[in-house]
Amino acid sequence: xxxxxxxxxxxxxxxxxxxxxIIGCKEQNSAPIQPTPFTLEVPSHFPNPIYQTERNPFxxxxxxxxxxIFHDTxxxxxxxxxxxxxxxxxHAFADGNQSVSTGIEGKTGKRNAPAIFNMAWNxxxxxxxxxxxxxxxxxAPLLNDTEMGETVVSILQKLRSDTSYVRMFNDAFxxxxxxxxxxxxxxxxxxxxxxSADSRYDQYIRKEIDFSASEQRGLLLFRQYCASCHTEPLFxxxxxxxxxxxxxxxxxxxxxxxxxxxxIGKFKVPTLRNIAVTDPYMHxxxxxxxxxxxxxxxxxxxxxxxxDSLLKQGGKIGFSLTQDEKxxxxxxxxxxxxxxxxxxxxx
Amino acid sequence: xxxxxxxxxxxxITVVSLSCKKxxxxxxxPSDNPHGNLAIKFHYAFAQTPGDFKLHQxxxxxQTGDTITFTNFKFYISxxxxxxxxxxxxxxxxxxYLADISDGDNSVFTIKDVPAGSYTAMEYVMGVDxxxxxxxxxxxxxxxxxGMFWDWLSGYIMVKAEGKSPQSVTKFFSFHLGxxxxxxxxxxVKQTNFNGQELKIADKQTAQISMRxxxxxxxxxxxxxxxxxxxxxxxxxxxxxxxxxxxxxIDFSSID
Numbered sequence: 001x002x003x004x005x006x007x008x009x010x011x012x013x014x015x016x017x018x019x020x021x022i023i024g025c026k027e028q029n030s031a032p033i034q035p036t037p038f039t040l041e042v043p044s045h046f047p048n049p050i051y052q053t054e055r056n057p058f059x060x061x062x063x064x065x066x067x068x069i070f071h072d073t074x075x076x077x078x079x080x081x082x083x084x085x086x087x088x089x090x091h092a093f094a095d096g097n098q099s100v101s102t103g104i105e106g107k108t109g110k111r112n113a114p115a116i117f118n119m120a121w122n123x124x125x126x127x128x129x130x131x132x133x134x135x136x137x138x139x140a141p142l143l144n145d146t147e148m149g150e151t152v153v154s155i156l157q158k159l160r161s162d163t164s165y166v167r168m169f170n171d172a173f174x175x176x177x178x179x180x181x182x183x184x185x186x187x188x189x190x191x192x193x194x195x196s197a198d199s200r201y202d203q204y205i206r207k208e209i210d211f212s213a214s215e216q217r218g219l220l221l222f223r224q225y226c227a228s229c230h231t232e233p234l235f236x237x238x239x240x241x242x243x244x245x246x247x248x249x250x251x252x253x254x255x256x257x258x259x260x261x262x263x264i265g266k267f268k269v270p271t272l273r274n275i276a277v278t279d280p281y282m283h284x285x286x287x288x289x290x291x292x293x294x295x296x297x298x299x300x301x302x303x304x305x306x307x308d309s310l311l312k313q314g315g316k317i318g319f320s321l322t323q324d325e326k327x328x329x330x331x332x333x334x335x336x337x338x339x340x341x342x343x344x345x346x347x
Numbered sequence: 348x349x350x351x352x353x354x355x356x357x358x359x360i361t362v363v364s365l366s367c368k369k370x371x372x373x374x375x376x377p378s379d380n381p382h383g384n385l386a387i388k389f390h391y392a393f394a395q396t397p398g399d400f401k402l403h404q405x406x407x408x409x410q411t412g413d414t415i416t417f418t419n420f421k422f423y424i425s426x427x428x429x430x431x432x433x434x435x436x437x438x439x440x441x442x443x444y445l446a447d448i449s450d451g452d453n454s455v456f457t458i459k460d461v462p463a464g465s466y467t468a469m470e471y472v473m474g475v476d477x478x479x480x481x482x483x484x485x486x487x488x489x490x491x492x493x494g495m496f497w498d499w500l501s502g503y504i505m506v507k508a509e510g511k512s513p514q515s516v517t518k519f520f521s522f523h524l525g526x527x528x529x530x531x532x533x534x535x536v537k538q539t540n541f542n543g544q545e546l547k548i549a550d551k552q553t554a555q556i557s558m559r560x561x562x563x564x565x566x567x568x569x570x571x572x573x574x575x576x577x578x579x580x581x582x583x584x585x586x587x588x589x590x591x592x593x594x595x596x597i598d599f600s601s602i603d
Contacts (some may be wrong), residue, residue, distance in 0.1 A: 055483070132501035135483030139491060139498040152492040180491045184484035257500055259582060 035059035035172055038189075040120060043197035045233050049120035051134050051192055056185040058192070058232040061172035065112070066190025067347065068168065069183065072158050075155055076103045076148035079217035083141065083187075089347055092274035092338070093117060093194060096190025099285025103159040110251060114270060115278045117341060120192040121234055127267045129240050129284040130257045134191065135184040152180050159183065187273050194347055196273050197233075200335040212333065225297075225329075226272070227344075230312055233273040235336065241308040242266045244301035244317070245282055253283065265306050276337045290333060294326050350527035381463040382548030384430075387444050388555055388599065389454040391420075394563035402449055408563055415520075419509040420448040420562060421495065423475045423488070424597075426536075427458055429546070430468035437462055443475065445490040445495065446560070457553070466546040469556075473593040474505035474534040477527040500580060502527055505534070506589055508530040508565060515576035519534030522565065523591040526581025533581070533589040539599035546602055560596060 021211075038060040039047060044097040069075065073082040086101035087093040093116035095101045101113045111127050134206060142155065159165045159178045166178065173182045203209045211219065222230075231237040242255045242265040244318040254266040267283040281287040287296060301311055301318045309317060321329065341347075393400040394409050405416045424446055427439040444456035457596045479489060495504045495548040506524040526533045541556070548554050569575065578585050 127458070130500040131498075132481050133483040136491070136496065136498075136501055139496065143498045150492070152490075153494075156492060179486055181484040181486045186492070188483075 035061040038063050040192055041195070043195065043202070045202070046121070046197060050123050051188070056188060058189050059172060061168065062186050062189040063193055065168045065172045066186035066188070069187055070190055074158060075142070075150060076104050077150045079102060081148050083138070087116050090342055091277050092196065092341060094278035096277060096279065099280050103144070103147040104149045109146045111283050112179065112280065115274060116191055117194045117196040117273070118234055118271065119194065123238050128254050128257050129268055135188045138187050155183065156180060196338040196341045198340045199273065199338040204335065212331070214331045215335055218328035218330070221325055221329045222332050229269045230272045236269045237271050240266040241269055242304055242306040242309060244304050244307045245286070247302045247304055251284060262306055265304055266322045272333065273336050274338055276334050277342065290330060291332065292330065294321070295338040377589050382460045383456040383463055383548040383550055384553040385548060386553055386555040387456045387458070388557045388603070391448050391558050392559055392561045394561065400562060401451070408566055411566050413512050413514045413572045415510060415512050417448070417508065417510040417562065419507060422446050422473055422506045423495070423503060424456070424473060425475055426472040428470040429461065429466040432465045432467060438485060443479070445488040445493055461548045463548050463550045466548065468538055468540045469472055470536065470538045471536060472536050473597065475503040475527065476534060479503070480527040483602055497525065502581065506592060508562070512572045514572040516573065517576055520572055520576040522578045522588055524578060524585045526585055531581035531586065533586055533593070535593040537597070541599060544602055557600045559598050559600040562596065564591045564596030567595050
């Protein structure tokens with residue numbers, strides 16, 4: 001003992017204490033494993049997303065939970081229909097080839113299932129603009145009797161009695177029980193991550209590829225005739241407009257929301273990204289092909305009193321395009337298909 | 348050497364338990380200031396019908412003469428504030444309550460952690476403020492699981508009144524009242540001065556006040572059931588029913 005410095009004992013005590021404090025506190029305060037952050041990658045040529053995620057921080061676990069929910073048929077009343085039943089990846093999460101989709105018990109809806117991608121940029125949702133937030137958007141198809149026909153209470157019961165859901169909700173949100181906020185948070189995370197920004201158009205904009213001469217002419221025609229509503233780079237300005245589909249609208253569109261006569265027949269301008277794989281077209285899926293859509297805007301627009309002013313310029317309804325111009329425009333529209341989105345196993 | 352290790356261990360364990368405990372305690376106690384709770388109890392009535400009004404009780408409306416039986420009645424009340432004796436307001440955070448007549452004697456909203464003191468007035472909001480209508484998924488009283496949020500037209504159903512009446516064309520009535528923007532806005536700020544009394548909140552105690560909820564006031568300025576028996580969206584008719592109820596159907600009645 002005498003060989004050691006006088007304060008050696010104290011040094012040992014201090015060192016041991018510090019070590020134990022660190023170990024002891026660490027063990028006692030050990031938090032549950034934190035979910036892995038999974039932030040949204042905003043494409044370089046996109047504006048900032050609308051969806052603010054401070055309340056719902058994106059995580060890998062939240063995304064995977066949302067993915068499982070999106071594809072789970074058990075969540076419908078009859079356990080037969082999932083979100084993915086009518087929003088199919090192969091069709092850019094629209095219900096390809098169906099004018100209106102089939103929900104539970106063979107019932108059909110009234111409107112064409114919209115494509116789901118770039119959702120975080122949407123200021124509102126639904127063809128008529130009735131839904132104001134991405135987190136409450138899934139409520140409509142979940143509750144609608146012709147779609148999934150379920151109640152929130154019943155969905156929560158199903159989730160709480162499923163051990164794999166209990167584990168996944170806990171991994172993602174660390175709450176005592178599963179509640180509907182976490183359910184909608186997870187779906188919002190999954191849907192927000194479905195981003196379409198890698199079509200040939202995007203590659204052209206990023207100067208990675210060249211367009212053919214026809215595609216280039218098509219882009220110029222698009223910018224001249226279409227882009228004021230189908231604005232780049234999201235290919236919609238998110239406005240509600242009447243495009244003269246009918247003289248008398250069986251579905252009154254935005255009027256149902258606003259009850260203003262001037263809103264009869266107004267519907268959300270859909271994005272044209274992936275337009276080649278999301279047929280049929282219009283809010284009711286009444287136009288089968290892209291050729292027919294171009295025919296609508298060149299010769300079939302009906303003079304509804306609420307027809308958008310951009311479609312009746314210079315006292316004339318619709319646009320005049322030669323067959324060559326129509327072909328060029330079509331070739332450009334085909335560059336908007338993001339084939340990576342359609343087959344990416346992440347979704 | 349053995350003694351040093353022994354001392355070291357004792358000291359370390361003490362330090363560990365002390366240092367770790369401290370951190371925990373600081374989290375659990377929000378403040379040293381004295382505070383109590385305020386319970387707000389809702390008593391349901393139908394015009395002058397004697398006794399507590401309940402679901403499935405047949406009544407006749409004194410104004411319209413309609414025979415009415417309620418099967419469901421819920422409403423949102425929110426954003427409670429209390430006015431201190433010095434004139435400043437204490438604001439209750441996350442202040443949303445879904446009152447339900449079927450809760451009977453348990454239709455009570457308890458506001459926790461109110462600073463102890465005397466209060467001369469209370470402000471509250473009938474309905475759900477516009478911010479909460481555009482915020483997305485929420486919890487507690489604002490959870491979607493209560494069936495009080497429109498799926499097709501985002502916004503809270505702030506009053507849900509459903510029941511039966513022989514005067515209704517369908518024999519049923521269903522009023523889902525809401526609207527938080529523009530001319531459809533039904534959200535109404537109300538105040539009471541406790542009829543001139545002082546509300547005292549004491550440390551670690553729960554004070555209680557009673558409020559009277561009169562369902563007959565839905566028809567204070569609204570058409571009888573033969574003319575209106577279903578409302579499922581915001582609009583002028585929803586506003587008529589809601590305004591009657593909000594202005595005349597809910598009031599402070601006593602400090603208990």
